Amino acid sequence: MKNKQELILHLKEQIIKQLKLEDKKPEDIGDHDPLFVxxxxxxxxxxxxxxxxxxxxYHIKLKNAEEGQDVFRSIDTMADYILEHSV
Amino acid sequence: MEQGRIYITSAVVLRNGVMVKDGSVIFRAPEKGAAFLQAAYEHLGIDYPRFYKMDLLSKAGTVAVDMLLRVHLGAWAYRPEETGMVLSNRNASIDADVQYLEASKAYPSPALFVYTLPNIVIGEISIRYKFKGENAFFISETFDADWIHWYVTDLVQRGLLKACICGWIDVMNEQPDGCLFLVEQAPAATGQLFTAENLWDIYNKDYEM
Structure with missing residues (x-):
């Protein structure tokens, strides 16, 4: 498993690719920036x-929709959740 | 100009690597399909990041309507509820359907799934310009100018719309094929009369010279 900083960079790259944020670069996304709105x-x-x-x-399944609100608050919270729940 | 008459105030054709507005070629590119739409997006200087998330049908509609409404938007005199859209094509959302099917072999993608209906292109255009008027998307073997003319005329004459984006927008084998018209009922409107014959003439003209 990557360390947190490596994971954060990787997550930014994955999110840009998966969500087709083609006008963004990893450095445009702050670790603590809100992801929504x-x-x-x-x-x-x-x-x-x-x-x-x-x-x-990451083979991680959210337990419920409410949990997503905390997990997807920022790249930083996503990284924490992945590190905590990865097997 | 007679009060109450409906006019074609602008028309955009998107076909075989060429974009035409009101009879004049305004953009030509050697690229085909998605690459052509991307080149057109950049050439037109559109700044709308949501474009990158769209399927090809919505991208084609977005590029064509951006060109269609240029000049006009500055003097847009209609309320959101007075502007509608009546579009049609032959292949519905087949391009997005296939993309979704292929992606689903690994994991189904919600972002691809949302484009597996042809009328999503109307939604995308409505979101961008905040149009809230009547809309419909029809499937037909070929462009049916008579039907489009009858349907849009009915909406306008019943007072439901004052402006309408209508016509043909299709994608097959990743190739966009569009012919969109802006029609308006307004004292200030100028252009060709909104008739089925004029729709046919614009649609059928050979622009690939």
Whole structure:
């Protein structure tokens, strides 16, 4: 498993690719920037894609939708969740 | 100009690597399909990051409508509810359907799934311009100018719309094929009369010279 900083960079690259944020570069995304509405401006379909990303790439299944609100707050919170739940 | 008449105030054709507005070629590129739409997006200087998320049908519609509404938007005189869209094509959302099917062999993608209906292109255009008027998407073997003319005329004459984006927008084998018209009922409108014959003439003209 990568260390947290490596994971954060990798997550930014994955999110840009998976969510087709072709006008963004990893350095445009702050580790603590909100992913939804303000910040990166993701929408509900993007949220579903992030859930798929967690399952597909990290084999992590969210327990419930409410949990997603905390997990997907920022790249930093996503990285923490992955590190905590990866097997 | 007579009050109450409906006019074709602009027309955009997107076909075989050429984009035509009101009879003049405004963009030509050697690329085909997705690459052509990307080149057109860049050539037109469109800044709309949502474009990158769209399927090809919505990208084709977005590029064509951006060109169609240029000049007009500055003096847009209609309320959101007065502008509608009536589009048609032959292949529905087959390009997005195939993309989704292929992707689903690994994991189903919600972002691809949302484009597996042809009328999503209307939704995308409505989101961008905040149009809220009547809309419909029809499937037909070929462009049916008579039907489009009848349907749009009915919406306008019943007072439901004052402006309408209508016509043909299709993608097959990743190749976009579009012919969109802006029609308006307004004292200031100028252009050809909105008739089925004029729609046919614009659609059928050979622009690949």
């Amino acid at each position: 303000e910040g990166l401006g993701l929408d509900s379909i993007d949220a579903l894609e992030l859930i798929v990303l967690l399952q597909q790439e």
